[in-house]
Amino acid sequence: MAAHETHSNMAAEHDLVVPLHYFDNNTMFTSITMHAIMVYDEILDPERLRATLSQLVERETWQKLGARLRKGKHGHDLHVPRKFSSSRPAIAYRHVSLDMLKAEHHAASLIPSSKSAPKERPALVGNPEDWTELCCGADAPKTSADYVGSDRPVTGLRVVSFKDATIVNIHWLHIAADAMALKAILDNWVLVLEGRAAEIPSQYGFDEDPLRELGLHTTEPFDLAGLELSKWGTAAYALRNGYSIALAKKESRTVCIPALFMEKLRKTARQELNDQGRREQFLTDNDIITAWFSRLAFSHLPPEKPVTIMQAMSMRRALEQDLLPPGRPFVSNCLTFTSVLKTKNEVDMSLGLLAGDIRQGVNKHGTREQIEAYNGMVRANAWPLGPMPVFFGQSNMHHIGYSNWKKAQVNLVDLSTACVTKRNSPLYPSFVTQIQGGIAYPDGFIITGEDAQGNYWLEGYRPGGLWSHVEKLLERDIAS
Incomplete structure (x- = not known):
């Protein structure tokens, strides 16, 4: 319109x-x-x-x-x-x-x-x-x-x-x-x-919605169709988790993953994939961090507990095939989601295999056809809260979500030209933090990015008491 x-x-x-x-x-x-x-x-x-x-x-x-x-x-x-x-x-x-x-x-x-x-x-x-x-x-x-x-x-x-x-x-x-x-x-x-x-280029989609028909022209089912929470399942999930979502105290923490430790994680994940015959599988730092931290986040759960790891992904590159022109900023929300469904026991088995499964989910759910299919499901479930993300898993699952801001490169915003004292070298932030006002997702994490020294930073909101489990494991210096 x-x-x-x-x-x-x-x-x-x-x-x-x-x-x-x-x-x-x-x-x-x-x-x-x-x-x-x-x-x-x-x-x-x-x-x-x-x-x-x-x-x-x-x-x-x-x-x-x-x-x-x-x-x-x-x-x-x-x-x-x-x-x-x-x-x-x-x-x-x-x-x-x-x-x-x-x-x-x-x-x-x-x-x-x-x-x-x-x-x-x-x-x-x-x-x-x-x-x-x-x-x-x-x-x-x-x-x-x-x-x-x-x-x-x-x-x-x-x-x-x-x-x-x-x-x-x-x-x-x-x-x-x-x-x-x-x-x-x-x-x-x-x-x-x-x-x-x-x-400065002009924005695309300033006064009309270029995504107005996204999800209306599906050509294939979404990969996880049939595993989404039904309305009854959603109600059961809400009953189990409604208090922690809406009312319970959330605790927020900042995690630093040093560059040296990140290199250890890369080697561990790569070796574990090689040992399973998956030598050719590509992994990003995001896959490895999400796998590593998810294992910490689920550490308090019993072995057979169903768990879901959900990640937000930008749709912009995939939509450049037809809906968004390359090279023009689309300043709006342009997100799709990928989910990996496991049990807590399966998550614990291997950092590399979990990272590999996360990467497979990103690759599979990030195609143009799967984006169309997922957003068709979003539209079908839009009443009464609007086009909200679709949740996949079991009604008794423990669900965690991620958003990775690395590609936003907030850690590399050079404001040297705003210095009161003139300088001839770039000025990057010594720290970046993302604070969320309003409703805080009960178990949600933001990878705020990689700083100029190669350290990664992560922040999250958790129900009260859960960060203590993570802190105990970190103090044991567990590297896998």
């Missing part, structure tokens, strides 16, 4: 109204605010950061990032100001200036960094709850209700300045972007900072 005009009660001019894309408009995305937080060990110019990000959002086709959320006839709509102004800015903005060193601030002193990362063995290195208020603000928006009832843009920037460091937080309601959309935002923000705005 193309954009049309309406009058906003909160603005003197007519807004451009863009209906939410079909796959953006679900209960999960309207219930979560994302915070991508980068810590820099330099003093950055906050006004330069604000002005350049605003300049990006004010550009033609990028201005949807400055939209205001409103309730429409068919869910939510995005109201884009025809002209941004001081009273209706392109982005929400807050600057906090603290007249002290970062190490002198209690919460900031608890933030880990690539400099303080463990060298040989993985460890729990922090609790994001300790620095959430500092990085996000006590009044940070959490769900769509915090946007609909205000004139707040869906995208915001918070900058916290110390005498020797700067915390940069880009935040947005999940309806606006996924991790690869964030990459497009960050890459093009850097172009503005570097005086290269002329190189």
Whole structure:
């Protein structure tokens, strides 16, 4: 559906109204605010950061990032100001200036960094709850209700300045972007900072939904069709897990996987596959980390417990065959999912075999035909929460989910051109964290990426008490 005009009660001019894309408009995305937080060990110019990000959002086709959320006839709509102004800015903005060193601030002193990362063995290195208020603000928006009832843009920037460091937080309601959309935002923000705005491409699908027919033209069944939770199975799962999903206390931790240990994991996984005659099977670091950490996450379960490992995957490359043009950013949610169904006992058998099965699932479920089939199932199950992910497994399973942000390369965002003191070398974050506002998935993990030293970082939300099992195993220095 193309954009049309309406009058906003909160603005003197007519807004451009863009209906939410079909796959953006679900209960999960309207219930979560994302915070991508980068810590820099330099003093950055906050006004330069604000002005350049605003300049990006004010550009033609990028201005949807400055939209205001409103309730429409068919869910939510995005109201884009025809002209941004001081009273209706392109982005929400807050600057906090603290007249002290970062190490002198209690919460900031608890933030880990690539400099303080463990060298040989993985460890729990922090609790994001300790620095959430500092990085996000006590009044940070959490769900769509915090946007609909205000004139707040869906995208915001918070900058916290110390005498020797700067915390940069880009935040947005999940309806606006996924991790690869964030990459497009960050890459093009850097172009503005570097005086290269002329190189910024226009967004694709600004005022209409290029995925509006995705899932309507299936040519084959989804690989796991028949293993999805039925409505009764979903009800049973919800009864067993509803409290932990909606009400129970979640605990969040940050895990650092040092480069040296990561190399050990690669060798172990590769050798185990070779021993099983699977010498030619390709593995990514994501496959290995997901397999390794899943074994830790399931460590408290009995051997025969059914388990499901679910991963989010970007659909952009596969959809370039027909729905998305190569080379143009699609700043929206463009996700599909892959799941591996096991028992806890099967997970424990071999790191390499589990990593190989995870890779096979990614390859199989990431084809254009399987993406179409999966989204057909999403559409068929869309009532009443909207096009939510489909869960596979048994109603008594333990389900964990992953999102890998490595390709977003947040750890490599060079903000050297925003330094107060001129520098001639790149400036990368010393730490990246992702904080989720609103509903926290009860057992969900984000691989936030690989830093410049080759260390990997992972963060997750777990029901209370489960991190202690992981910590005990890490303290035993288990490498497989």
